[in-house]
Amino acid sequence: MKTTISRAEALDVWDKYLKTKYLRYHTLESEAIMRKLAEHFNKDPEFWGITGLLHDLDMDVINGDYSKHGYKTVEILKEEGFEIPEMFKAIISHTEGISGAEAKRESDFEIILSAAENITGLISAYVLMKPEKKIAGTKVKSIKKKLKAKAFAASVNREFIYDIEKAGIDLDTFLQIAIDAMTEIAGEVEM
DSSP states (O other), rough: SSOOHHHHHHHHHHHHHOOOOHHHHHHEEEHHHHHHHHHTTSSSSHHHHHHHHHTTTHHHHHHHHTGGGTTTHHHHHHHTTTTHHHHHHHHHHHHTTSSTTOOOSEEEHHHHHHHHHHHHHHHHHHHHTTTOOOOTTOOOOOOOHHHHOOTTTTTTTTTHHHGGGGGTTTTHHHHHHHHHHHTTTTTTTOO
């Protein structure tokens, strides 16, 4: 079993299992945000990014059975020859609160992954509302306003986004990092 995974290896596995277009965009956005957050926290951008890329790897495999979400990703990665406990725990923990899941976010890394992957949905929904449908120029205050509007992008877990402050980063800084990261890869993903 390999205890590390390169981005090339991660992309091979990602490409093999994740086929739904919007999920592919979401995981690429999560990867970009996690890389930027790793830089902010002086952590390993490759490891954090790959965790973001792979966190929803099982979504096309579980057929809507969310009690398997996260756990199936870990199972897939183990079948592919990887054993990366910190990554696996973060992937499982982001399912906290899902019916049937017993996972809990405990470490800062787990809290950060959950916030990063949730903010992509809110920012993407906001960008789709803009006349030019481009993320460039998106302001933190605009995203904060939408964050408070619970009916907007209602499936986004706002608690997980607000919890980012428990990991030692203020909400405004987090939102700016997320906007910047998603802006950088906007050419790779369509809104």
